[in-house]
Amino acid sequence: QAEVVVRAKVLSAGTAGLFEPGAPSSPYTPLNVQVLEVLSGDMELGAQTLYFPGGAVTAEEYLSKNPTSGQKIGLAELSQSERKSKYLQFTSETDFDIKKNTEYVFVLGQDVEKVAPDLFFVYVGAYGTFTKDKKNVKTQKELKSTNAGKAKVQTEVNAAAN
Numbered sequence: 001q002a003e004v005v006v007r008a009k010v011l012s013a014g015t016a017g018l019f020e021p022g023a024p025s026s027p028y029t030p031l032n033v034q035v036l037e038v039l040s041g042d043m044e045l046g047a048q049t050l051y052f053p054g055g056a057v058t059a060e061e062y063l064s065k066n067p068t069s070g071q072k073i074g075l076a077e078l079s080q081s082e083r084k085s086k087y088l089q090f091t092s093e094t095d096f097d098i099k100k101n102t103e104y105v106f107v108l109g110q111d112v113e114k115v116a117p118d119l120f121f122v123y124v125g126a127y128g129t130f131t132k133d134k135k136n137v138k139t140q141k142e143l144k145s146t147n148a149g150k151a152k153v154q155t156e157v158n159a160a161a162n
Contacts, residue, residue, distance in 0.1 A: 002040070002041070002107045002108065002109060002123055002128070003041050003108060003109050003110055003120075004038065004040065004041030004042065004043045004108040004109075004120060005038075005039040005040040005041060005105065005106070005107050005108065005143075006035050006036075006037065006038050006039060006041075006043055006105070006106055006108065007035075007036050007037040007039060007103060007104070007105050007132060008033040008034060008035045008036055008048070008050070008103065008104060008105075008106060009033060009034045009036060009101065009102065009103045010031055010032075010033050010098055010099065010100055010101065010102055010103075010104065011032045011033060011034055011047075011100070011101070012031075012032045012100060013029055013030070013031055013032070013052075013098060013100070014029065014030035014031075014032065014049075015029075015030075015055075016028065016029040016030075016054070016055020016056055016057055016090075017030075017055075017057060017061065018057055018061055018062065018065040018066070019065075026053060026054070026090050027053075027054065027055045027056070027057045027090050028051035028052060028053055028054070028055065028121065029051070029052045029053075029054060029055040030049050030050070030051055030052075031049065031050045031051070031052050031098060031122075032047070032048075032049055033047075033048055033049070033050055033106075034046065034047060034048075035047075035048050036103065039105065041108070043108075043120070048120070049119075049120075050106060050108065050120050050121070050122055051119055051120065051121045051122065052098060052121075052122045052125060052129075053090075053092070053094060053121070053122070053124075053125045054090050054091055054092060054094070054095050054125065055089075055090060056087040056088065056089045056090070057087065057088055057090075058083065058084055058085075058086065058087055058088075059075045059078060059082070059083040059084075059086045059087070059088060060080075060083035060084050062075060062088050063075040063076060063083060092125070093126075094124050094125030094126045094127055094138075095125060095126060096125060096126035096129055096137050096138060098129070103131075103132040104129055104130060104131065104132065104137070105129075105130040105131070105132060105134055105143060106122050106128060106129055106130075107122070107123045107124075107128035107129075107130075107143075108120040108121065108122060108123060108128070109121055109123045126138040127139070130143050
C-alpha cells in the first residue's frame, strides 16, 4: 500500500493536530524532515513535512473536530478554560519515539479519503519506519523491497494477516 519510500533526516517534530471534519479522528504529529533520497515513488528532495500517527491534542480541538465522540466522553461538560488546558494523548502499538537529527527510511501513503490529498503519512507509524540500514524500528525486521505498492515488510501486522 506504500506510495512512496524515502530516506530522510528528521529536523523537528511539530505540535500534533487533527485534520478537518471527515478526516480520521486521531491526531497526527508533523515531522519536519529533509528528504535525502527517494527510494521509490515520487516526492521532491529537500524540506518536507510527513505526518506520524499519534500525539496529544487539546480537549477543545478534539471536541471541535469530533463533536459526537467528544460529547460522549464528556468534553462538552468541561468549561472553556478546561477544554483549552486539558489534553487527550493518543497512543497505540505503532508509536515510536522519533529522534531529532536522525535518518530513517519512511514508508509513506497519501490520504485515501482525499481529505488532505497532498499530505504524506507514515504508513502504520513505527511499522512503516526503518533505520537507515533498513531495519524496522519496532520489530528489527528488514525492509525487503522499496517498490512502492509492493514493499514487503515482515512485521507483526502483516504476519498476523498471513
